[in-house]
Amino acid sequence: MRLSACLLSLLLLPAALRAQTAAPTLGERVKAERPGVEKLMTDLNYPEAMKRAESMLPATKPVFDKTDNNTLLQSCGIFLDLAEANRLALETSDSAGAWEKALEYAKTAKALTTECYADIKGPFTQMVTYYTQLGARAKQVLEENDARIKELKAKSVLDASERQELDLAMGVEKEVVDDAKWVKFFQTYLDVAKRDSGLYDPLVKVMEEKLKGEADQIADYKAGKGEKTKWVEAVVSSPAYLEAQGDRAGKARWLYRLATLDPENKKVHHQLDILMGRAPDPQAKSKKKGK
Numbered sequence: 001m002r003l004s005a006c007l008l009s010l011l012l013l014p015a016a017l018r019a020q021t022a023a024p025t026l027g028e029r030v031k032a033e034r035p036g037v038e039k040l041m042t043d044l045n046y047p048e049a050m051k052r053a054e055s056m057l058p059a060t061k062p063v064f065d066k067t068d069n070n071t072l073l074q075s076c077g078i079f080l081d082l083a084e085a086n087r088l089a090l091e092t093s094d095s096a097g098a099w100e101k102a103l104e105y106a107k108t109a110k111a112l113t114t115e116c117y118a119d120i121k122g123p124f125t126q127m128v129t130y131y132t133q134l135g136a137r138a139k140q141v142l143e144e145n146d147a148r149i150k151e152l153k154a155k156s157v158l159d160a161s162e163r164q165e166l167d168l169a170m171g172v173e174k175e176v177v178d179d180a181k182w183v184k185f186f187q188t189y190l191d192v193a194k195r196d197s198g199l200y201d202p203l204v205k206v207m208e209e210k211l212k213g214e215a216d217q218i219a220d221y222k223a224g225k226g227e228k229t230k231w232v233e234a235v236v237s238s239p240a241y242l243e244a245q246g247d248r249a250g251k252a253r254w255l256y257r258l259a260t261l262d263p264e265n266k267k268v269h270h271q272l273d274i275l276m277g278r279a280p281d282p283q284a285k286s287k288k289k290g291k
Contacts, residue, residue: 027081029056030088037088044252044276046096053089058082061112064119069127072120073189079116080196083109090203097256099214103207110200117197120190127186135179138172145169214257232262236271251275 024032033056040049062078065071090105142149152158152166217231224230235241236258245254252275258268273279 025081026056026058026078026085030081030085034088037092041092041095044249046092046252046256050089050092050096050098050101053085053092056085057089064115066119066123069123072123076116076120076189076193079112080193083112083116083196083200086112087200087203090207094207095253095256097253097258097260099207099211099257099260103204103211106200106203106207110204113193113196113198113200117190117193120193124186124190128183128190131179131182131186135176135183138175138179141172142169142176229262229265232258232265232268236265236267242271248275 033052037049037052040046040052062075062082064075064079066075086105086109090102090109093099093105094102149166149169152162152169155162158166218224218228219226221231221234224234236255242251242254245251252272255268255272255275258265259272262268270279274281
């Protein structure tokens with residue numbers, strides 16, 4: 001599971017701003033809705049699962065605000081969450097037979113994550129360098145004054161000037177720790193964004209290959225002269241094609257795809273009704289008679 005961008009971004013937001021953010025983020029909505037969507041998928045109700053997933057997608061793409069580090073963090077968090085929402089829409093639309101939609105969702109998620117990483121790569125790399133250098137200078141100061149610091153820490157009673165001197169040294173020690181935290185923070189964010197920017201290339205490729213393979217099959221069906229409705233009629237009329245899809249989930253995905261290609265095909269809808277238990281299975285009856 002990927003590191004939540006929203007949780008990371010909250011670390012840099014002032015408390016007053018966080019208090020105003022009462023509405024759930026898209027990432028939180030996706031997390032809350034996912035179990036219900038997955039239950040619909042388990043029940044093979046792929047079209048309804050797709051509707052649930054699509055309902056969370058905003059009508060317009062948000063603008064990536066590059067004003068400062070806070071807005072960069074917020075925008076990248078929003079983009080990564082939106083990519084995750086598109087991924088859920090991709091998974092459900094693929095199963096529901098809406099392969100063209102699935103491809104678009106994969107491309108959208110890829111574009112979002114690519115833009116996020118591209119926009120934060122420069123500024124956040126600079127921040128990693130900046131805090132690394134600060135930490136290195138602070139460590140150098142501590143090393144150069146190590147003997148004196150140990151001497152001050154060993155004293156049970158300090159005069160005012162010694163107390164001030166030790167307080168400064170302890171401030172430098174704290175700076176070393178804080179600088180290391182900021183280096184880790186910005187580097188982690190860079191690593192997450194970079195990783196997510198490459199997540200969707202394989203999914204785009206898979207969907208493109210599925211669509212091309214199907215288009216080739218339709219084009220090669222000489223009896224139908226490349227017409228998809230005639231190809232759908234031919235394959236749904238042959239029980240061997242349905243059986244070749246494996247389990248109920250595989251058969252459901254195949255039939256939903258045929259229904260997408262030819263929404264008016266009654267045989268496809270009848271096979272779906274049988275599979276979903278909405279209509280009696282004639283093969284089951286014939287098997288009982290044969291016993």
